[in-house]
Amino acid sequence: xxxxxxxxxxxxxxxxxxxxxxxxxxxxxxxxxxxxxxxxxxxxxxxxxxxxxxxxxxxxxxxxxxxxxxxxxxxxxxxxxxxxxxxxxxxxxxxxxxxxxxxxxxxxxxxxxxxxxxxxxxx
Numbered sequence: 001x002x003x004x005x006x007x008x009x010x011x012x013x014x015x016x017x018x019x020x021x022x023x024x025x026x027x028x029x030x031x032x033x034x035x036x037x038x039x040x041x042x043x044x045x046x047x048x049x050x051x052x053x054x055x056x057x058x059x060x061x062x063x064x065x066x067x068x069x070x071x072x073x074x075x076x077x078x079x080x081x082x083x084x085x086x087x088x089x090x091x092x093x094x095x096x097x098x099x100x101x102x103x104x105x106x107x108x109x110x111x112x113x114x115x116x117x118x119x120x121x122x123x
Contacts, residue, residue, distance in 0.1 A: 001051075002091045009088060012028065017090065020053045020068035049088040052078040086099045 001009040001022075014023035026039060046053045054074035060067050082085075 001046075001049075002089055003045075003049050004087050004089075006091075009049055010042045010050075014089075016078065018080065018088070019052070019075050020081050021054065021075055021078040022046050022052065023054045023056065023074070026055050032048075035091065050079055050081060050086070051088060105109050 001015070003009050010022060012022040014019070016023070023094070024039070027119065043053050043055075052074055054071060056067055056070065060070070061095050
């Protein structure tokens with residue numbers, strides 16, 4: 001996702017392009033202060049270009065109905081901005097599928113384990 005001048009805004013976990021809705025999953029790995037600060041910056045950058053932002057956390061996942069209600073509420077708040085009026089766009093180089101990302105993450109985790117003995121848990 002890029003802003004009008006091409007600056008990086010975010011690479012959302014889920015994105016509803018029609019609505020202009022960014023959905024992020026924030027699990028336990030988001031609690032360290034630097035990661036939390038980075039997340040806050042991403043949230044602000046999304047709002048700055050007119051995107052609605054919705055966060056789902058690990059504990060939320062045990063309440064499926066609550067997550068669905070939160071997503072529906074966020075979509076209802078989303079701007080549905082016409083393409084010609086949007087202050088954001090999806091850049092070609094930002095379009096990596098979730099499967100591609102997971103494959104890349106798995107390969108990097110395997111490499112870290114083999115070369116440095118660092119274990120990265122799967123999610």
